[in-house]
Amino acid sequence: MSKPTPISGFPEWTPGQRMIEQFVLDRIRATFELYGFAPLETRSVEPLDQLLRKGETSKEVYVLRRLQADTDGPAGDDALGLHFDLTVPFARYVLENAGKLQFPFRRYQIQKVWRGERPQEGRYREFLQADIDIVDRDTLPAHYEAEMPLVIGDALRSLPIPPVRIQVNNRKICEGFYRGIGLTDPEAALRAVDKLDKIGPARVAELLAETAGASEAQAKACLALAEISAPDASFADAVRALGVSDPLLDEGIEELVAVVETAAAHSPGLCVADLRIARGLDYYTGTVYETQMIGYERFGSICSGGRYDNLASSGAVRFPGVGISIGVTRLLGLLFGADALSVSRTVPTCVLVAVTSEDARPASNRVAEALRSRGVPTEVSPSAAKFGKQIRYAERRGIPYVWFPGVEGAADEVKDIRSGEQIAAAAGEWTPPREDLKPLVS
Numbered sequence: 001m002s003k004p005t006p007i008s009g010f011p012e013w014t015p016g017q018r019m020i021e022q023f024v025l026d027r028i029r030a031t032f033e034l035y036g037f038a039p040l041e042t043r044s045v046e047p048l049d050q051l052l053r054k055g056e057t058s059k060e061v062y063v064l065r066r067l068q069a070d071t072d073g074p075a076g077d078d079a080l081g082l083h084f085d086l087t088v089p090f091a092r093y094v095l096e097n098a099g100k101l102q103f104p105f106r107r108y109q110i111q112k113v114w115r116g117e118r119p120q121e122g123r124y125r126e127f128l129q130a131d132i133d134i135v136d137r138d139t140l141p142a143h144y145e146a147e148m149p150l151v152i153g154d155a156l157r158s159l160p161i162p163p164v165r166i167q168v169n170n171r172k173i174c175e176g177f178y179r180g181i182g183l184t185d186p187e188a189a190l191r192a193v194d195k196l197d198k199i200g201p202a203r204v205a206e207l208l209a210e211t212a213g214a215s216e217a218q219a220k221a222c223l224a225l226a227e228i229s230a231p232d233a234s235f236a237d238a239v240r241a242l243g244v245s246d247p248l249l250d251e252g253i254e255e256l257v258a259v260v261e262t263a264a265a266h267s268p269g270l271c272v273a274d275l276r277i278a279r280g281l282d283y284y285t286g287t288v289y290e291t292q293m294i295g296y297e298r299f300g301s302i303c304s305g306g307r308y309d310n311l312a313s314s315g316a317v318r319f320p321g322v323g324i325s326i327g328v329t330r331l332l333g334l335l336f337g338a339d340a341l342s343v344s345r346t347v348p349t350c351v352l353v354a355v356t357s358e359d360a361r362p363a364s365n366r367v368a369e370a371l372r373s374r375g376v377p378t379e380v381s382p383s384a385a386k387f388g389k390q391i392r393y394a395e396r397r398g399i400p401y402v403w404f405p406g407v408e409g410a411a412d413e414v415k416d417i418r419s420g421e422q423i424a425a426a427a428g429e430w431t432p433p434r435e436d437l438k439p440l441v442s
Contacts, residue, residue, distance in 0.1 A: 009117075009125030011329060016346035017336055021128075023343075023441045024159055024328060025110060028130045031155035032108040035147075037132050040107040042089040045080040051088060060084055060116045082114040086131045087283075087305075087323055091312035094135055094319050103319075104136040104144070110328075122299045122334045130155075131305075133323030135312065140320040142255045145287040145307050146262035148324045152291065152303055153263070153270045155326065160442050161335060164302070166263070167274040167290045170256040171306070173239065174225070174278060176249025178212075181221050187282060188212040193226050194278035197300075228275040232264060233257045235273040252286075259287055285309040289324050293331070296338075302331045344440040345398030348377045350432055351414070352394040353403045355384040363405050367412065370427035371403075376437065378403075391417055400436050403427075 013021060029039075051061055061081040083089045086109050094101065110130045119125060132151060134144045149166045156164050171190065178186040192207035199207075201223050208214035208222055221242065228238045236253045256273055263271035279288040286307030293302050305324030312319035335341045351371055353364045364380050371378040379399075381390045387404070394402050394417055403425070406412045414430060415422040 009119030009123075011124055011126070011333060013332075013336075014346070016343045017332070019343050019346065019348070019439055020341050020441050021328070021332055024332065025128075025130070027158045028155045028326060028328070029108070029110065031151065031158055032130075032132055034154075035106075035132075035151050037106045037108040037151075040090070040093070040109050041111055042083075042086070042093050042109065044082055044112075046083050046089055046092065048079040048081045050092060051081045051083065062114045062116055084113055084115040086111060086113060086129055086325065087133070087308070087311065090131070090133055090323075091308075091319070091321070094312045094321075095314055098137070098317075098319065104134050104140070106132070106134050108132045121337055122330050124329055124333065127327065127329035130326040130328050131323055132325075133321050135319045135321035137317070137319055140307075140309075140322065142258060142286070143262075145255060145322050146259045148287075148289060148305065148322060149259065149263045149271050150266050152289075152324055152326065153267045156291075156303070157267075160341065161293065161331070162296065162340075163294045164291050165269075165294065166271045166303070167277050167292065167301075168256065168259050168263075168271050168287060169273065169275050169277040170252040170259075170287050171278065171284055172248050172252025172286060173256060173275065174252075176246035176252055177225050177239070177242075177244050178222065180244035180246035180249055181218050183212055183214060183218060183222075185212045189214065189222060190278045193222060193276065196226055196276050226276045229272060231260075231269065231272045233260055233273075235260075235275065239275070255287060279304065279306050283308045283311040287322065293334070296334050299330075299334055302327050302334070342442055344442075345400070346439075347397050347399065348439060349379045349397065349399045350376055350437055351378045351401045351403050352390070352397075352399045353378060353380045354387060354390045354405065355381045356405060356407055357384050360384075360405065360407075367403055367405055367427045374428070374431065376432060391415075401432060 045064055048061065048063060061084060064080045064082065090109065108131065112126060112128050114126050116125060117123060152166065174190055175186040178189045183189050189208055189212040192204050192211055196204050205219040205223060208219040214222065224242060228235050236257055239253060260271055260273050277288055277290050284306040288306035289304055290301035291303035303324060303326045307322040309320040310318065353368045355361050355364045368378045368380050381393065391402055400416060400418055402415045402417055404413045411424040412426065413422050414425040
């Protein structure tokens, strides 16, 4: 077999990096469950017409055929695509299972997704997301929009990563403002403003004219709104100072004030109202979130989401929701690239049980079984080499302790190969220090 060529955008972590990823997932999962979210996993594929029904681009969807040789397989609206986020599959799941769910329904979902975008640092074609959503039948109280940043703030604060800042906006503010200045296509204006960080204000003004029919004065007003940012409710005064009125604008301001003030009471400095944030997907209708990691702002958001009222609906029945998603692979990829995360050892093993001879291997196996029964990760030496070689094997793997079974009635001994300290021990009693029991992530 010739040497394989890596496939761009499909990361494969080293064992040490994978251990860090598992640690991160455990912490995130624990926080989600503390807030009462129940686990869920949906299928990896969805009908292509469903994936594309809310403004996404078909260029980013991986399409499946039933078999590689099935050249006459399904096409068009009957084709299947790998899901590129977890919100659309979740909305489908809610519709299919509404009769079995208790509302409001709180779920978390940690799962891989696939997106055919251009790979670059922190952006992948296959990646892991950790989502939470709350959906209800017919109406969803706005206080759930204020809860989302609290959960995410606690989850990310539990990790050994730089501090984060959650930027929040409410699309009702933008849409109400655009209507108030006379724009007839507020969704086009939202999509244009969403590109502000990528293309700059001059090009956004051109887009507003081209796609939303904005005059020069209207484009200037849209950009003035987008410049407003505040760590507290003072953003509301800045919006009102622009002299635009609309009932939807007032509603959005009230809801965003509640989000900012709730977050400030729970975790000062976590949230900032930033009226540039629009989120390009059409299904968002209320509060929207983007999260930057301090020191890594140039890479954009590592966690985003928002309120959606019409994504899950069947006839006259609606299931409005709000959700937010942590880009786990994106977050870790950026930190791995900066060598900003490390693990104390790259194997879970805490103790290596030495083997005095192959005939005595059963005795070493019994020691290992006794340690494992007490929760100590243990492996047995692969060979009965000289003890020096067995110790070097443990050193190479980062295993902190080597256990020497006693011979001819002598007591067993365990050695901390980092300090050289060696003591008599019994497998049914000895316990390593808590900090050595499992690898530490920092």
